[in-house]
Amino acid sequence: MLMIKNALISISRSKARNILIGIIVLVIAVSSCIALSIREAAESARKSGIENLEVTAQISVNRQAMMENMEQNGGDLKEMFQQTQELPLSELQNYATSNYVKDFYYTISSSLNGNDSLEAVTTQSETDTETTQQQPEGGMVMPGGNMNGEMIPPGGMGSQGDFTVIGYSSYSAMTSFVDGSCKISDGEIFDETTSDTVCIISDELAAYNEVSVGDTITLVNPNNEEETYSFTVTGIYTNSESAVNGIDMRGFQAASDPANQIYTTASSLQAILDQSNANAETSTDSTTGMELTTALRSQTSGTYAFSNVESYENFQQDVTAMGLSDDYTVVSTDVEQYEQSLVPLQNLSKFASYFVIVVLIIGGIILVVFSIFQIRERKYEIGVLTAIGMKKWKVAIQFIMEMFTVTLAAILIGTGIGAVLSVPTTNALLETQVTAQQEQQTQQQENFGMMGGIPMEGGQPGGQQPDSGVQPEEGGFTGFGQKVTNYVDEISSATNMTVVLELMGICILLTIVSSCVAVGFVMRYEPLKILTNRV
Numbered sequence: 001m002l003m004i005k006n007a008l009i010s011i012s013r014s015k016a017r018n019i020l021i022g023i024i025v026l027v028i029a030v031s032s033c034i035a036l037s038i039r040e041a042a043e044s045a046r047k048s049g050i051e052n053l054e055v056t057a058q059i060s061v062n063r064q065a066m067m068e069n070m071e072q073n074g075g076d077l078k079e080m081f082q083q084t085q086e087l088p089l090s091e092l093q094n095y096a097t098s099n100y101v102k103d104f105y106y107t108i109s110s111s112l113n114g115n116d117s118l119e120a121v122t123t124q125s126e127t128d129t130e131t132t133q134q135q136p137e138g139g140m141v142m143p144g145g146n147m148n149g150e151m152i153p154p155g156g157m158g159s160q161g162d163f164t165v166i167g168y169s170s171y172s173a174m175t176s177f178v179d180g181s182c183k184i185s186d187g188e189i190f191d192e193t194t195s196d197t198v199c200i201i202s203d204e205l206a207a208y209n210e211v212s213v214g215d216t217i218t219l220v221n222p223n224n225e226e227e228t229y230s231f232t233v234t235g236i237y238t239n240s241e242s243a244v245n246g247i248d249m250r251g252f253q254a255a256s257d258p259a260n261q262i263y264t265t266a267s268s269l270q271a272i273l274d275q276s277n278a279n280a281e282t283s284t285d286s287t288t289g290m291e292l293t294t295a296l297r298s299q300t301s302g303t304y305a306f307s308n309v310e311s312y313e314n315f316q317q318d319v320t321a322m323g324l325s326d327d328y329t330v331v332s333t334d335v336e337q338y339e340q341s342l343v344p345l346q347n348l349s350k351f352a353s354y355f356v357i358v359v360l361i362i363g364g365i366i367l368v369v370f371s372i373f374q375i376r377e378r379k380y381e382i383g384v385l386t387a388i389g390m391k392k393w394k395v396a397i398q399f400i401m402e403m404f405t406v407t408l409a410a411i412l413i414g415t416g417i418g419a420v421l422s423v424p425t426t427n428a429l430l431e432t433q434v435t436a437q438q439e440q441q442t443q444q445q446e447n448f449g450m451m452g453g454i455p456m457e458g459g460q461p462g463g464q465q466p467d468s469g470v471q472p473e474e475g476g477f478t479g480f481g482q483k484v485t486n487y488v489d490e491i492s493s494a495t496n497m498t499v500v501l502e503l504m505g506i507c508i509l510l511t512i513v514s515s516c517v518a519v520g521f522v523m524r525y526e527p528l529k530i531l532t533n534r535v
Contacts, residue, residue, distance in 0.1 A: 021370055021403075022410040025510065028363040029414020029503060030421070035352035035359070036502050037422035037495045038429070042349035044496075046342055050335070054102075055312040057304050057332035059087060059095065059324070087328065092302035095322060100315040103305040105173035108269050110298040111161040111255055112219040115228065120162035120254035121208045161222040162254040165199075165262045167269030168192070173303065174263070176239070187213035187235030195267045200235040204259035219262075221276060223294040229272050231264065273298050309335060348429055360506065367514035371403070400515040404507070411507040419495035 089106065096104035114120060168174050170192050176182040177189075186206075190198045201211065211217060213233055221227035239258050254260050273296055280295035306312040316330045324330075385395050 017370075017374065018402075018406050021367065022406050024363060024366055024370075025407050025410035025507075026414045026417075028359055028506070028510070029411045030418045031359045032356050032506055033415050033418025033495060033499065033503060034422045034425050035356045036499045037418065038352040038426050039349045039356075040496060040499050041426060042342070042345045045345060046339075050309050050338070053309055053334060053338055055306045055309055055332050055334045057306070057312055057315070057330050057334075058301060059092065059304075059319070059328050060331055061086075062327055062329035086300060087302075089300050089302070092300070095319050095324065096302070096304060098315055098318045098322065100306060100311040100318055101304050102307050102311070103172060104302065105305075106169045106266065106300060106302040107173055108167040108266050108273070108298055108300050110165050110269060110273065110296050111159075111222065112163050112165055112229070112296070113161040113222045113225075114163060115218040115220055118209055118211075118217050118219070121202075121204050121257055121259040122254050159222040160255055161220075163219060163260050163262055164255045165219065165264060165269060167264050167266035169266040172305075173266075176241070177237075181241045182237050182239050184235050185238045187233070190234050190265060192265060193267070194265055195271055197229065197231045197264070197268050197272070198234045199231040199262050199264040199268075200237050201233055201262055202259045203236050203238050205262075206233075206236045208259075217262075221294065221296055223296070224281070227276060227279060227294070231262070237263075269298075272296070304330075348426070360509070364510060364513045367403075367510060371514045375399075396515075400511065403515050404511040407507050407511050411503055415495070415500060415503050419499075422495050 092106065093104065095101075171189075172178065174182075177184075184200070185203055187200070189200060190196075199217075201217070206212070209217075211233060213236060215233050216230050217233060219229050219231065221229075241258065276296040280293045282291055282293045284290070285292055304315065306315060312330075312332060312335075319330060385398075386392055
């Protein structure tokens with residue numbers, strides 16, 4: 001009790017010295033509070049985001065495993081790729097029965113041409129048109145197709161038409177409408193369960209061909225011009241991505257243009273594919289001996305939705321137990337994209353960690369120096385206390401308590417100030433980090449002569465005017481063939497109990513470091529020598 005009383009008396013007696021120490025500790029506390037809050041905000045954002053992240057994944061060919069297998073066992077990699085077919089819908093649906101899957105939806109896509117009254121939207125110049133005319137009849141051939149525009153073997157993709165027809169199993173599969181990049185502007189969406197040949201088309205395609213809601217459009221099999229299919233247009237949609245990205249499609253196939261995508265139901269498109277297969281003409285290539293067919297080619301893509309990352313990781317193991325071949329793997333870009341969105345915040349967190357270390361080192365050194373001067377000034381007091389019978393360790397504890405009291409008071413005040421300043425300071429620094437990250441990506445693309453992923457001609461994207469370049473969305477960055485990275489550019493809270501406890505630990509650490517010097521001096525002093533020298 002006497003030690004506590006003496007410590008308080010000493011603090012009140014040396015106000016100027018203790019106020020100066022308190023100011024130093026206060027600066028350390030405020031700086032540390034902001035830095036620790038930034039680090040805690042980054043970790044909290046990552047944990048909460050990962051825990052609540054709804055993951056979507058697909059099953060695709062495991063090319064890496066195939067390459068490793070080829071290196072170990074030999075073989076022709078090209079032949080291995082050609083022999084590996086996409087999984088049938090029935091097998092994809094079987095894996096969807098896993099307890100870890102929250103939802104499953106799929107799309108079927110095929111490529112068709114238009115008839116004389118339906119032309120694909122194109123921005124090709126005359127030079128581009130001449131180049132296109134030199135391509136094999138029937139358009140660009142996709143992997144597995146015949147380069148002469150002839151019929152292709154089963155399992156191949158066939159000739160590329162001018163339109164991409166996509167059939168959706170449900171509204172959930174229409175992710176562009178779910179996220180709002182596509183919206184119905186006229187008419188209405190088709191019933192997701194219908195098998196009727198109905199569709200919705202883009203507003204660009206509708207305007208280009210003067211098509212209205214209720215009209216009928218006719219599509220043609222690119223491998224057999226006598227095979228046609230009629231669709232009733234129930235709605236017209238707008239695609240904001242085509243306008244935002246500003247993609248110049250010159251030199252690309254018309255089917256690659258988002259304006260030439262026609263949406264229908266999976267059951268409607270599947271009925272057309274079944275009819276095409278039933279009416280197909282087949283033959284055998286005299287050179288290769290492969291079977292050729294005029295049937296429409298299609299591609300099925302299944303998407304699995306999960307409640308969280310843990311379910312996704314468990315599903316990866318579960319499908320192996322359910323019989324998925326090693327030639328296939330479960331992949332998802334959602335986790336990677338979320339981690340990418342945290343890059344500016346993580347960079348700021350790393351900088352904050354280094355800043356805390358530097359502040360503590362400098363602050364600790366300053367406090368040690370103050371302790372040394374303090375002990376030298378109070379040498380006579382130490383001699384008197386020890387001469388009247390107080391143990392040296394008790395005198396040392398008194399000095400420790402003085403330092404701890406001043407440090408604790410400054411830490412508490414600094415924590416309050418730091419808590420108030422942490423959010424605006426973090427957001428201001430985070431904004432700078434996001435801007436720097438965007439500028440870095442822009443500079444990298446400019447180094448390759450690209451702007452937003454679009455080849456630059458004469459210093460401008462696609463040779464267009466300066467104001468036609470790609471503009472990244474706020475808080476993100478976009479490029480051709482890339483998804484927008486929506487960086488985390490704002491936090492709502494930073495200081496929590498973890499930060500407070502860490503600051504208490506800093507308080508104890510500073511007290512111990514600065515007091516160790518005082519304890520060393522106290523234990524070394526001899527009371528009689530101190531008093532004799534004073535006399």
